Amino acid sequence: MGNGKTKKNRALKLTAALFVIAAAAGGYYYISSGKTEIQYKTSPVTRGDILSTIQATGTLNPVETVDVGTQISGTIKELYFDYNSRVKQGQLIALMDSDTQAAEVAQYEAALASARADVANVKAELDVAA
Structure with missing residues (x-):
């Protein structure tokens, strides 16, 4: 009876160890596959104008709203x-x-x-x- 439990414990430990090794290998593969080698782009130093462009989207709201009316009508x-x-x-x-x-x-x-x-x-x- 004791011998059956020992084999069952060994099988369970072996399965857990294989699972941990497989998870570690999968994690290493996942992390290492996402990395790309760093590449630097160089160019000679030159003088020139600095251009700056700003783009934005959204809704503008006035600080103050004024109703404009007329006392006369016409063209x-x-x-x-x-x-x-x-x-x-x-x-x-x-x-x-x-x-x-x-x-x-x-x-x-x-x-x-x-x-x-x-x-x-x-x-x-x-x-x-x-």
Whole structure:
């Protein structure tokens, strides 16, 4: 009975030893196969300009957002800035086409002149009636 347990222990120890040796060999192969030989590239020293390039991706967020509105509506004649341009207070952003407003002013001036003529006619009629 004791002899069977000894053989079983030896077989188990031998199997464990073979497993450890196989694992060590596999680990060594895995580690050594990933290494490449270091290669150096040399060139003669020269003088020249240093160029630097920066590339980035992402979203830009403004420090301050301003809502821009108009008091008049119409056609834009000239636009001095593009979308997302940096502007300062007091800068002219766009020039409106003033033809429409000039026509409205002329129309209101004509209406004013007509109203003044009507007032003059009513005064004249009152003077005649009095």
